[in-house]
Amino acid sequence: MDSRSPLAIEASGLTKSFGDTRAVCGVDLSVRAGTVYGFLGPNGAGKTTTIRMLATLLEPDEGTASVLGHDVVRDADAVRRRVSLTGQYASVDEQLTGRENLVLLGRLLGYKRAEAKARADELLEAFDLTEAAGRQVENYSGGMRRKLDIAGSIVVTPDLMFLDEPTTGLDPRSRNHVWEIVRALVRQGTTVLLTTQYLDEADQLADRIAVIDRGTVIAEGTSGELKASVGAGALHVRVRDAEQRTEGQQLLSRTLGVEVHLDSDPVALTASVSDPERVARALTELARADVGVAEFALGQPSLDEVFFALTGRPAEEAPTDGSDTDEEEDAA
Amino acid sequence: MTESLQAALAPRARPAVPGALSSSLTFGWRAILKIKHVPQQLFDVTAFPIMFTLLFTFLFGGALEGSTSAYAQFAIPGILVQTVAFITMYTGIALSTDIQKGVFDRFRSLPIWRTSVLAGALFADLARYTFAAMVVFVLGVALGFRPDGGVVGVVLAFALMLVFALSLTTIWTIFGLTMRTPESVMQASIMILFPLVFTTNIWVSESTMPGWLQAIVKVNPVTRVVIAVRDLMAGSASPGDIGWALLSCAVVLAVFTPITMHLYNRKLRT
Numbered sequence: 001m002d003s004r005s006p007l008a009i010e011a012s013g014l015t016k017s018f019g020d021t022r023a024v025c026g027v028d029l030s031v032r033a034g035t036v037y038g039f040l041g042p043n044g045a046g047k048t049t050t051i052r053m054l055a056t057l058l059e060p061d062e063g064t065a066s067v068l069g070h071d072v073v074r075d076a077d078a079v080r081r082r083v084s085l086t087g088q089y090a091s092v093d094e095q096l097t098g099r100e101n102l103v104l105l106g107r108l109l110g111y112k113r114a115e116a117k118a119r120a121d122e123l124l125e126a127f128d129l130t131e132a133a134g135r136q137v138e139n140y141s142g143g144m145r146r147k148l149d150i151a152g153s154i155v156v157t158p159d160l161m162f163l164d165e166p167t168t169g170l171d172p173r174s175r176n177h178v179w180e181i182v183r184a185l186v187r188q189g190t191t192v193l194l195t196t197q198y199l200d201e202a203d204q205l206a207d208r209i210a211v212i213d214r215g216t217v218i219a220e221g222t223s224g225e226l227k228a229s230v231g232a233g234a235l236h237v238r239v240r241d242a243e244q245r246t247e248g249q250q251l252l253s254r255t256l257g258v259e260v261h262l263d264s265d266p267v268a269l270t271a272s273v274s275d276p277e278r279v280a281r282a283l284t285e286l287a288r289a290d291v292g293v294a295e296f297a298l299g300q301p302s303l304d305e306v307f308f309a310l311t312g313r314p315a316e317e318a319p320t321d322g323s324d325t326d327e328e329e330d331a332a
Numbered sequence: 333m334t335e336s337l338q339a340a341l342a343p344r345a346r347p348a349v350p351g352a353l354s355s356s357l358t359f360g361w362r363a364i365l366k367i368k369h370v371p372q373q374l375f376d377v378t379a380f381p382i383m384f385t386l387l388f389t390f391l392f393g394g395a396l397e398g399s400t401s402a403y404a405q406f407a408i409p410g411i412l413v414q415t416v417a418f419i420t421m422y423t424g425i426a427l428s429t430d431i432q433k434g435v436f437d438r439f440r441s442l443p444i445w446r447t448s449v450l451a452g453a454l455f456a457d458l459a460r461y462t463f464a465a466m467v468v469f470v471l472g473v474a475l476g477f478r479p480d481g482g483v484v485g486v487v488l489a490f491a492l493m494l495v496f497a498l499s500l501t502t503i504w505t506i507f508g509l510t511m512r513t514p515e516s517v518m519q520a521s522i523m524i525l526f527p528l529v530f531t532t533n534i535w536v537s538e539s540t541m542p543g544w545l546q547a548i549v550k551v552n553p554v555t556r557v558v559i560a561v562r563d564l565m566a567g568s569a570s571p572g573d574i575g576w577a578l579l580s581c582a583v584v585l586a587v588f589t590p591i592t593m594h595l596y597n598r599k600l601r602t
């Protein structure tokens with residue numbers, strides 16, 4: 001990505017408390033236009049609160065942020081005209097049909113009745129929802145709701161789109177659909193800021209990633225940079241014969257140069273590795289020593305592993321209860 | 333899906349931001365669509381008034397006024413006011429539902445006149461009030477109610493009830509903006525509505541009540557509106573009656589509108 005493209009989001013020292021809970025404490029952020037920026041963190045880390053401040057739905061207690069060159073507090077209307085937000089919970093009207101939801105938003109964005117209808121049909125077609133267009137949204141599946149929600153956010157294609165956990169709770173097929181939509185959005189020039197709990201998702205979509213924990217950014221960089229600091233991931237091996245497990249453990253530990261854990265499964269071994277090349281060599285060693293391998297997998301580091309590497313403790317729910325949204329409701 | 337998706341996302345001219353009236357009417361259209369999809373909500377708002385009307389006129393009519401039709405003549409205007417008053421609480425419940433479901437967030441992230449969500453709901457509310465009042469009115473006529481004030485009297489009485497209903501909604505909007513669930517909004521609204529509607533002269537004349545209760549009944553804004561509606565329908569309304577009724581509405585509005593708007597603007601910001 002062109003590091004000299006203008007900044008779509010520039011924030012410094014963003015802070016927000018709800019009662020005694022410090023949800024966000026001093027977040028700095030710069031996001032280049034035309035890129036996908038990922039916000040990675042567990043529930044309650046402050047992702048949603050940050051995104052809501054940037055989308056002008058919450059006023060920061062301290063700090064400043066400008067979105068597409070407009071201050072989010074003083075110039076909120078100008079920001080609203082050019083961004084859209086898809087929240088964590090699909091914000092569609094369940095009692096209306098899919099088409100009515102989109103026509104409603106089209107009208108509110110300024111389209112004439114006929115234009116709003118045409119635009120709604122175009123989006124329904126593009127999002128594979130034509131068949132369900134006339135049904136009330138309360139009968140939609142989670143994936144359909146989420147797609148309709150995103151469609152609602154791009155009735156007028158935004159210059160910047162906030163996606164708050166766009167795939168949480170979706171099945172793999174719907175998740176791929178959503179990813180495809182995000183990629184298509186970026187191809188035509190929209191900047192995307194998305195939050196996620198899945199490293200995999202940030203890896204697939206985001207050009208840069210900020211890891212957020214307890215209201216602060218604890219690491220920032222490309223997914224490659226983050227992984228370099230974390231390790232490539234975990235090697236899982238299942239030997240064919242439980243008797244050979246100890247031998248396998250010794251061999252692996254020698255070739256990989258790391259500690260190898262015995263899982264509760266009597267044939268399984270796990271090691272965290274940084275260099276995939278060594279894994280190939282280690283597996284060859286196993287074969288040479290006649291240790292039968294039934295199955296092996298090199299997994300991406302999970303969010304837990306990233307957190308463990310960055311903070312020395314596992315990812316956990318925030319010390320207060322529930323998700324960001326709950327905190328807000330408590331304070332509201 | 334990829335090609336149609338890319339085409340649907342292609343940059344295009346941005347329409348001009350809609351005016352205040354246009355966005356309010358769009359929200360009104362939304363509320364009417366909801367009535368179309370969930371007609372039960374009209375059943376809810378008409379079944380109770382019908383039940384009340386039938387129950388009270390047949391149960392007490394003979395005892396209180398000598399006959400069912402004579403009692404209907406006395407009670408129907410009050411039942412109309414009560415019907416409309418009870419329906420007003422659905423405004424707060426609907427607002428609370430929107431907030432809870434996240435739809436409200438979507439609306440407030442749009443560059444529209446910020447009050448149009450409320451204004452649009454009021455358009456649809458007016459339609460709902462009129463519908464429910466018509467049902468009770470027709471039932472009343474069938475039971476023997478005869479409005480001597482004629483068409484003009486009835487239309488003016490309806491207009492007064494609508495003004496009153498709109499002023500009451502400012503109270504429920506406060507609940508809708510501050511309480512966490514639609515259920516708690518409903519409970520709180522009922523806690524206020526029941527005493528407000530029953531400490532009036534809707535069912536019996538206040539002259540039958542103890543002095544302290546008469547005093548309460550006389551200052552109740554609902555009583556003032558009932559007197560005016562009754563007299564308008566009977567064709568015997570005095571400027572004083574109507575003045576008191578309108579003043580009662582104005583007091584309710586003056587007290588609650590600033591609170592509602594303050595809370596609403598705060599909700600939009602946080």
